[in-house]
Amino acid sequence: MARMTGRRALLAAPVLLVVTFGVFAVAAASPFDPVKAYTGTAGLTASQENLDQIRANLGVDQPLVTRWWNWLTAAVSGDFGDSSVMRQPVADVIAERIGWSALLAATAFAVAILLGTVLGVLAARRRGGWLDRCVSSAAYTLEAAPAFWLGLLAIWFFALKLDVLPAGGLTDTASDVVTAGQVASHLVLPAAVLGISQLPWFFLYVRQGVADALDEDPVRGARARGLAERTVLLGHALRSGMLPMLTLIGSRVPELITGALLVETVFSWPGIAAATVQAATSVDFPLLAALTVLATAAVLLGNLLSDLLYGLADPRVGFDG
Amino acid sequence: MTARSIRVLAAATLAAALTISAAACSNPGSGTAGNKAAKGTVVVGIAYEPESLSPLLGYGKDGNSKIFDGLLAVDGEMKLRPALASALPEVSKDGLTYTYKLRQGVKFSDGKPFGAKDVVFTYRTILDKKTNNASKTELDAVKDIKATGDDTVVFTLKYPYAPFAERTVVPIAPEHIAAGQDVNTGDFTTKPIGTGPYVLTGWSKGEKISFKANPGYWGGAPKVKKFTMAIIKDDDVRATRLRSGDLDGAILPPNLAKGFRGENGRKTYAATTYDYRTVTLPTHNKVAGDTAVRRALDVAVDRETMVDKILEGAGKPAYGPVPTDSEWFAEGTERTHDIARAKKILDDAGWKPGKDGIRVKDGVRATFPLWYLSGDKLRQEHALAYASDAKKAGIDIRTEAGTWEVIEPRMKDDAVLAGGGAPGDPDFDQYLLLKSSLGGDGFNNMAWYDNKAVDTALEKGRKSGTKAVRKAAYDTVQRELVKNPGYTFLTHIDHLYVVGDHWDGLSTQVEPHDHGLASGPWWNVEDWTPKK
Numbered sequence: 001m002a003r004m005t006g007r008r009a010l011l012a013a014p015v016l017l018v019v020t021f022g023v024f025a026v027a028a029a030s031p032f033d034p035v036k037a038y039t040g041t042a043g044l045t046a047s048q049e050n051l052d053q054i055r056a057n058l059g060v061d062q063p064l065v066t067r068w069w070n071w072l073t074a075a076v077s078g079d080f081g082d083s084s085v086m087r088q089p090v091a092d093v094i095a096e097r098i099g100w101s102a103l104l105a106a107t108a109f110a111v112a113i114l115l116g117t118v119l120g121v122l123a124a125r126r127r128g129g130w131l132d133r134c135v136s137s138a139a140y141t142l143e144a145a146p147a148f149w150l151g152l153l154a155i156w157f158f159a160l161k162l163d164v165l166p167a168g169g170l171t172d173t174a175s176d177v178v179t180a181g182q183v184a185s186h187l188v189l190p191a192a193v194l195g196i197s198q199l200p201w202f203f204l205y206v207r208q209g210v211a212d213a214l215d216e217d218p219v220r221g222a223r224a225r226g227l228a229e230r231t232v233l234l235g236h237a238l239r240s241g242m243l244p245m246l247t248l249i250g251s252r253v254p255e256l257i258t259g260a261l262l263v264e265t266v267f268s269w270p271g272i273a274a275a276t277v278q279a280a281t282s283v284d285f286p287l288l289a290a291l292t293v294l295a296t297a298a299v300l301l302g303n304l305l306s307d308l309l310y311g312l313a314d315p316r317v318g319f320d321g
Numbered sequence: 322m323t324a325r326s327i328r329v330l331a332a333a334t335l336a337a338a339l340t341i342s343a344a345a346c347s348n349p350g351s352g353t354a355g356n357k358a359a360k361g362t363v364v365v366g367i368a369y370e371p372e373s374l375s376p377l378l379g380y381g382k383d384g385n386s387k388i389f390d391g392l393l394a395v396d397g398e399m400k401l402r403p404a405l406a407s408a409l410p411e412v413s414k415d416g417l418t419y420t421y422k423l424r425q426g427v428k429f430s431d432g433k434p435f436g437a438k439d440v441v442f443t444y445r446t447i448l449d450k451k452t453n454n455a456s457k458t459e460l461d462a463v464k465d466i467k468a469t470g471d472d473t474v475v476f477t478l479k480y481p482y483a484p485f486a487e488r489t490v491v492p493i494a495p496e497h498i499a500a501g502q503d504v505n506t507g508d509f510t511t512k513p514i515g516t517g518p519y520v521l522t523g524w525s526k527g528e529k530i531s532f533k534a535n536p537g538y539w540g541g542a543p544k545v546k547k548f549t550m551a552i553i554k555d556d557d558v559r560a561t562r563l564r565s566g567d568l569d570g571a572i573l574p575p576n577l578a579k580g581f582r583g584e585n586g587r588k589t590y591a592a593t594t595y596d597y598r599t600v601t602l603p604t605h606n607k608v609a610g611d612t613a614v615r616r617a618l619d620v621a622v623d624r625e626t627m628v629d630k631i632l633e634g635a636g637k638p639a640y641g642p643v644p645t646d647s648e649w650f651a652e653g654t655e656r657t658h659d660i661a662r663a664k665k666i667l668d669d670a671g672w673k674p675g676k677d678g679i680r681v682k683d684g685v686r687a688t689f690p691l692w693y694l695s696g697d698k699l700r701q702e703h704a705l706a707y708a709s710d711a712k713k714a715g716i717d718i719r720t721e722a723g724t725w726e727v728i729e730p731r732m733k734d735d736a737v738l739a740g741g742g743a744p745g746d747p748d749f750d751q752y753l754l755l756k757s758s759l760g761g762d763g764f765n766n767m768a769w770y771d772n773k774a775v776d777t778a779l780e781k782g783r784k785s786g787t788k789a790v791r792k793a794a795y796d797t798v799q800r801e802l803v804k805n806p807g808y809t810f811l812t813h814i815d816h817l818y819v820v821g822d823h824w825d826g827l828s829t830q831v832e833p834h835d836h837g838l839a840s841g842p843w844w845n846v847e848d849w850t851p852k853k
Binding site: 031032033036038039040041042043044045046047048050051053054057058082083085086087088089160163167168169170173174176268270274275278 | 372
């Protein structure tokens with residue numbers, strides 16, 4: 001187990017290297033001009049000399065490889081550079097926002113896993129029953145629905161029509177004190193939308209896993225011995241039915257990140273997503289690269305986590321290698 | 322999916338749709354803005370977010386920045402008045418030296434005193450090459466600035482620049498805070514400290530900027546104790562949140578502002594502006610560069626209809642960068658819509674109608690492309706209307722949409738639907754738009770306009786300190802534009818704001834092209850008083 005973790009960590013370094021270079025290359029090839037993005041409307045009346053000076057100050061006049069290498073060597077020593085679009089050090093931008101993104105993603109993940117498991121078990125118990133049919137069809141529909149669309153729908157319904165939940169932001173518009181209560185009420189909609197957009201996968205996997213397990217001999221034997229339905233369902237069927245879901249937890253991480261991106265934008269949640277979008281459209285190399293490293297690391301960690309969990313839950317699988 | 326599950330799904334969808342539409346009939350929550358006024362809070366919705374709140378990087382360069390004060394400020398009539406200076410500057414006879422006496426006893430909101438060294442620091446830092454300030458060209462005339470004593474600063478200019486005093490509305494930053502950090506990325510860019518009527522209490526990027534009244538403000542503590550600017554880029558969302566009572570006021574496009582007209586408890590303010598829309602007619606284009614074509618287009622275009630239809634009446638026809646209601650406008654340079662005259666000008670110049678009605682001269686078809694910024698509906702509508710007016714005179718203009726990255730390399734030969742406008746001095750827009758030496762310099766003189774008489778008049782206008790001489794010079798520029806229009810100016814656009822009617826003292830200033838934070842009826846929020 002330790003060996004697998006070590007090996008994966010070693011592999012992570014070249015992967016991250018390639019990914020950051022990819023980000024620099026793609027950003028450099030994009031038609032957006034970093035200087036234009038930096039200067040905004042003021043750039044439309046600025047003299048060419050002034051714009052050239054800013055280009056030099058930002059260091060975006062250097063060739064792609066030089067820029068990447070400078071960034072990389074600084075990053076290794078802990079200096080992630082300055083974000084041009086936020087006018088702040090990259091580390092500050094990330095530190096200010098990542099907590100809110102983590103809160104949102106964790107809540108959504110919890111919603112998806114809990115709700116997915118409960119509904120999955122209930123549906124598997126009476127396959128073809130009304131609950132199974134309703135939830136399954138809803139799950140297929142949700143899978144096709146993009147998260148931002150769900151978000152807009154939720155705002156329209158809960159914030160505009162019913163006026164029961166805030167439409168966006170971290171706190172009320174007129175207040176600039178961040179209190180737990182306000183954050184909680186502002187968290188409900190985005191977390192629910194993000195969680196529900198992830199729900200179908202967990203639900204369908206658990207439903208299938210538990211349903212298959214219910215048909216297997218050990219479970220039928222347990223039933224035959226007259227064990228209580230609850231013990232059979234949770235003790236026997238769910239345990240083996242959960243296995244595929246453990247893999248899923250890891251592989252859903254990238255989906256969760258992209259989903260969070262859209263949901264944060266829709267709900268003006270001050271997380272890392274808005275910063276990512278801005279960094280991308282403004283060709284803000286240092287910020288974009290740092291955020292990509294973070295996202296890649298999250299995906300690699302997610303995969304490692306699910307493999308470890310799987311190995312622990314089912315000794316036959318073992319740890320790779 | 323089985324047929325059965327599809328039936329279930331259909332039923333579920335139908336049920337959900339019924340619930341939603343039933344809820345849609347209920348009334349949205351009514352506003353609570355009245356209570357907020359009693360508590361001294363104001364929340365406004367704006368469409369624009371500054372990149373930085375540091376004056377060193379260009380924030381508040383046109384004055385009126387809430388957190389900061391400049392040496393001078395402009396009042397409701399756009400007249401200069403002293404702010405951190407105790408009086409208007411003394412200008413030397415040759416127009417090369419400006420001396421400012423500073424107001425005494427002013428403190429920054431952290432309690433430290435303001436002095437001449439802060440002024441010197443601010444201007445020197447902005448002009449420094451290492452400072453990423455995209456507006457520093459506006460201070461191009463400055464050769465040096467120094468403090469003579471603690472209460473006097475003296476600017477020396479490279480050349481006499483009549484509108485220089487207008488440029489000293491630039492907000493002053495505290496040296497004791499800003500000097501010790503990276504000017505481009507330091508803390509000061511997001512956590513500014515100034516001498517202004519308001520103190521920043523929070524800036525949640527993309528969400529809102531919050532202020533509280535500065536109790537020690539030298540101009541007296543404001544009555545609006547808490548002031549919040551919610552950043553809502555989408556026009557419809559802004560209108561909805563205004564209606565729901567979340568906002569007390571907001572900037573709105575004409576079609577959405579119309580929905581609030583005549584409503585109890587809300588007032589609509591239309592701010593007149595210098596914000597123009599124009600078509601550049603590049604001299605390097607064989608068709609658009611022909612003076613006859615330019616003059617024909619200038620009279621073929623129906624500006625009145627654009628104002629009525631595109632702007633829903635909220636604007637004015639434009640004949641140059643100077644709006645018709647400005648004191649600097651040259652009377653008699655208005656051009657009336659006259660297709661017959663346009664046709665005659667083209668006929669006389671040898672542009673004869675071809676088979677398809679499009680004119681031809683020496684084998685050149687009267688056609689050229691016109692670019693507009695994609696996604697900007699207002700520019701698109703102006704471009705389409707312009708092309709349709711031109712067609713009636715026999716000139717075929719092909720409209721195309723693109724981002725600035727696509728448009729910029731084509732500006733030398735293709736026409737562009739451009740916008741701009743800075744109130745204050747007539748030098749600000751006209752010099753950058755028309756000076757031949759600025760052709761192709763960034764986005765200055767996009768049309769590569771080249772006219773000796775205009776060049777001379779522009780120089781005369783910026784150098785002379787006498788108003789009559791300046792007026793004559795800018796009259797010359799505007800009359801030259803009638804003879805040889807380098808641009809077809811279309812409209813000046815009013816900016817519309819809807820605000821809850823709970824305060825006294827609201828008014829609007831003449832506004833520039835870009836919607837800065839201080840534009841709108843809240844330009845003087847520090848002077849508002851609660852309505853009895």
